[in-house]
Amino acid sequence: MADRPDVRTDQVTLGVLVNAVPRDAVDDAIMACGVREKRSDGKLPAHVVTYLTLGLCLFPDDDYEEVATRVTGSLDRWNCWNASWSVPTASAITQARKRLGRNVFPELFERTCGPVGGDAGPAAGAAALGTARGSFLRGWRLLAIDGFEVDVPDSKENAAEFGYAGSGENRSAFPKARVVALAECGTHAFVAAEVDAWRVGEKTLAQRLYSRLRRDELLTADRNFYSWQAWDTAQATGAALVWRAPTQLDLPVLRVLAEGTYLTALIKPTIRGRRREHLLTAARNGVDLTDINTVPEAFDERGLPVVHLARVVEYDIPDRVGSGTGELIVLLTTITDPGGDNGARADELAAAYHQRWEEETGNDQLKTHLRGPGRVLRSRLPDLAHQEIWAYLIVHHAISELTALASAAADLDPDRISFTKALRLIRRTATGTADIPPSGLD
Template sequence: MARFSEHKLARRLLASLRGDMLLLADRNFAGYQLWGLARATGAHLAWRIKKNLVFVPLRVLSDGSYLSIMRTPAENIRHGQARAAGRTLTEPPRGHLVRIIEYTVTIHPQAGPPRTETFRLVTSLLDHRLAPAHQLARAYHQRWEIENGFAELKNRLRGAGFILRSKAPELIYQEIYALLTVYQALCALQTRAAEHGGTDPDRISFTVTVQLARLAVAAQAAADVTTLAAARREATTELLAALLPPRRNRQCQRIKKPSKNTFEVRKRDQTRTPSNVRYTLKVTKHPT
């Protein structure tokens, strides 16, 4: 797997995108070619971008965001050479028309002073009336939910002490795909239950979902269409009856043990700071 970069691996997932999706990605992925391939699927994009990338405003919108061009690689070289020579290019650059949103996230921890971090998003949603900047900023903030998804897949679905049984690489791939398939099915069940109850999917307990699925499998719930539909309705009712409390904002300290890591090393007797925090998102209005 080390032979492949994240960009190459990401391209394998593009076929799964649909026109009714909004794809979030971190700042490692924003680039002219990959952006074009992802947009060609019909899905809309909202990706974080690095602070050193230059996007010249074409038109500032009323919500503080602005339209710009994600330039082609050739245009980047041409404009870079012009800046180095002190020349100003008058013609518009070639590339993707995009919208830039800049905002800050202020974290108010239970202990210690608040800290503020600046974010920049590039999005294909150009109409600020249909997709206001503050809504897209909050949507990107949800990208961190994937960390909970990793924990569900690696720990809660497999169970304590579970390891892959297969010895051959092909069979290991088969086991991994089986786990991913089951996880996707459980997430679909959670989402349908949340839609039925008019609640946020993150309030549906994954642990309870796994327990109900195991009971349904043991009871041969998929024996026929009628039995499966009844089992699904029963599971939906039980999931909505066991809702989790509303998700609280949290932070996780970047303290790791490897010596080569730049983060502070956590000692065994060191207590962690409280993880509960309060977030404030504020869109930065670009000057007109």
């Protein structure tokens, strides 16, 4: 990710976007996608179109020309606009967006949208969930995975690209895109995402994300995301996992630990009969299932594992409101040791899983507050719809970064910083600066 200067909490402007999405990162993404303009004297070079598209997401109620009028002053101040140019027309912006294509914004997201909650460090110990610098469990940064849908205009091009939810009388009014993202729990910042048609399921999109996990991260996930393939792919990265187990998943008890959790074996579903029983027996006897020479049956013909050791944490929430009262929650984790430097207690793991709901907050911030409740995207062409979705993800990340910096400066939990107030301040001051202390976002 490109280096960038800190966003000062006393300067809340469109410069938030330019700081979070610096010009050099924009130029690099444009160059990587091969869409740099051929003429140097054009009024809408690719980098300007990129910032204008981000501006369209910051002001979803305004038309193209109004947004261009709002943001060109700030772009000029940030050396991204030539003051001699006139404000472009809606038609000119549309044509320029078409030239830009669909690939620049996901490339730009990859270059600029990473964790913003600081580092784990000495302060992020066993009880460091929800600190001012992000949510951590010991040395792991907490992430969550979840999906949401986006309504796109009902054009024949979008219908062919994205499809509708349901069919017949139950068909959705608009075509829908599906988004699945990884988010940093402490700050709600999206750090990786996949966008595709509605007919592409959440598990399919999630499978594309697991390989991006890092060893210092802990991914939480709801039970709908579990499959052998998903767990196998995510665990192979070295990241820690805390996922809720599906109701019908067979979890044989290998050994009960002193704190009441127990170890189990997750075996590839195609492994059955005697081979499965042999693996369970070996696991109960404490044999190292990761050693292909000791237990060759634990690997397939390509040398890939067909069984993983996991720890099971079971608990309920007595004072839970609603239909979930008294429901048994079953968690699976790769953290098999309750103690030690690489371990975690059952209560810590339950608290970490609870942080998964922070991504729900991030989804709501993007869909309800940034985009607007029930709002359909502007773009009637698939390439532009893809642009717009990724632009919303980038703008949301920029605001999340600002609030994370403000919370750190004020020694507050990021949840104490109002996303809605930060968004309003940015919109109000999009053509100037405002002196706003961190408490102004509280």
